[in-house]
Amino acid sequence: MKxxxxxxxxxxxxxxxxxVAAQLRVKxxxxxxxxxxSTPVGMYEALAELCQAGKTDFSAAxxxxxxxxxxxxPENEQSYRYFMQKHLFERVxxxxxxxxxPDGTADPAVACKRYxxxxxxxxxxxxxxxxxxxxxxxxxxxxxxxxxxDTHVVELSESTIEANARFFASKxxxxxxxxxxxxxxxxxxxxxxxxxxxxxxxxIVKRAFTGPVTPRVPASILQLHPNFLLVGDRAALxxxxxxxxx
Ligand code: F6R
Numbered sequence: 001m002k003x004x005x006x007x008x009x010x011x012x013x014x015x016x017x018x019x020v021a022a023q024l025r026v027k028x029x030x031x032x033x034x035x036x037x038s039t040p041v042g043m044y045e046a047l048a049e050l051c052q053a054g055k056t057d058f059s060a061a062x063x064x065x066x067x068x069x070x071x072x073x074p075e076n077e078q079s080y081r082y083f084m085q086k087h088l089f090e091r092v093x094x095x096x097x098x099x100x101x102p103d104g105t106a107d108p109a110v111a112c113k114r115y116x117x118x119x120x121x122x123x124x125x126x127x128x129x130x131x132x133x134x135x136x137x138x139x140x141x142x143x144x145x146x147x148x149x150d151t152h153v154v155e156l157s158e159s160t161i162e163a164n165a166r167f168f169a170s171k172x173x174x175x176x177x178x179x180x181x182x183x184x185x186x187x188x189x190x191x192x193x194x195x196x197x198x199x200x201x202x203x204i205v206k207r208a209f210t211g212p213v214t215p216r217v218p219a220s221i222l223q224l225h226p227n228f229l230l231v232g233d234r235a236a237l238x239x240x241x242x243x244x245x246x
Contacts, residue, residue, distance in 0.1 A: 001223065003245045004231045009197045012233050013042020016129070016195050019229065020047060021056040025190070029060040030094070033128035034082045034088070035139070036065070039195045040089060040129060048091035058094035062122060065101040066130070066139035067180040068111075068154065072104040078102055078167055102151065102179040111179050112151040119151070119185050121221045128189035132196050135159050136217035138202050140180035143216045149184040153160065153177055183221060191227045194219065199235040206239040 006012040020043070023030050034040075050056040065080055072079035081101040089099050095123060103111045130138050137143065140154045156176055158166075165171040186192065198204055208219040209230065215221075222228045230237075237245060 001225075001228045001244075002086070003237065004229065004242070005237050005245045006231070006233050007174045008129060008233050010042055012195060012197050012231055013040075013044075014046045016040070016043040016193065016231050017050060017191060020127065020129070021050050023059065024056055024061060028057060029062070030126040030137045031122055032061060033125040033130075033181075033189055034063050034065050034084065035129050035195075036067075037131045039131040041195055043129070043195065044087040045089075046088070047088065051092040054232075056092075058092045061094055062098040063089075063094065063100065064119065064181070064185075065099075066098065066120065066186075067178050068102040068104040068107050069175040070104055070177040070179060071175050074101075074104075078173075089093065102181075104179065105227050106154040108177065108179055112153060115151040115181070118227065119181070124186055125189035126191065128186055128192045128230030130186070130192065130194040130222075132194060132201060132204060132219050133160055134163060134200060134204055135144065136219045138183075138186065138194070138219045138222075140178040141183055141218040143218060145215060147183040147215045147218065147221055150182040151179060152182060154180055183218070187221060187225060189225075191229065192222055192225050193229040193231060194222060195231050196236040197233040201232075201236045202239045205230075205232065205236055210240065210244075212225060221235045 068080045074081035102115045142157045161174045213220045
């Protein structure tokens with residue numbers, strides 16, 4: 001595990017964007033695994049700026065997103081497809097046909113099967129970007145008794161519903177289910193980069209990356225990844241031993 005510490009959220013976004021841009025320079029046709037949520041917004045903003053300045057190029061890249069709410073269509077402003085269009089895809093030179101997000105409107109079991117077939121056809125993810133939930137979830141792989149390998153339907157935990165209610169008019173509007181990529185393609189990615197910011201994530205960062213590897217804290221499995229980058233701000237990394245940070 002390699003840890004990059006930024007002073008604040010803004011700098012975290014810029015460090016992460018530079019790492020994605022470096023990946024695209026080394027391999028322009030990279031397959032990028034992408035996340036939604038508040039944490040990567042600054043990274044997407046910085047990537048859009050780099051692309052508009054001609055300093056990075058998405059024209060040969062492909063992307064696969066981690067997850068989507070069951071029942072939300074791409075036109076729904078709370079859907080993850082909508083989020084990606086707004087924060088990244090419409091602002092960089094990626095080809096729309098090269099961007100993939102699970103289908104929230106299909107029968108969930110069918111959407112999962114199709115997404116796994118798609119992932120198989122695309123091959124290994126070059127760089128997987130992740131956030132982390134306050135309960136340690138990655139994608140929507142919630143704490144459970146095992147690490148689910150494949151794309152699956154999840155019942156969102158109460159803490160995730162509460163955390164995500166801020167994006168909806170009310171908590172009642174948050175969909176209770178989501179389709180999420182499983183752990184296998186995440187762990188199989190050549191590089192995994194997890195972004196985290198804010199004091200409220202400090203405790204889970206400590207548990208996930210210095211505690212035991214357990215499906216009760218899904219992100220803890222990243223301790224087993226040979227090329228895992230943790231990019232966090234000072235507050236989120238505050239409970240880690242200083243010697244771990246480079
Ligand atoms: C969303 C996703 C989630 C989020 C996590 C943190 O695609 O994968 O695991 O990364 O819920 O969300 P924020 O960044 O909003 O705290």
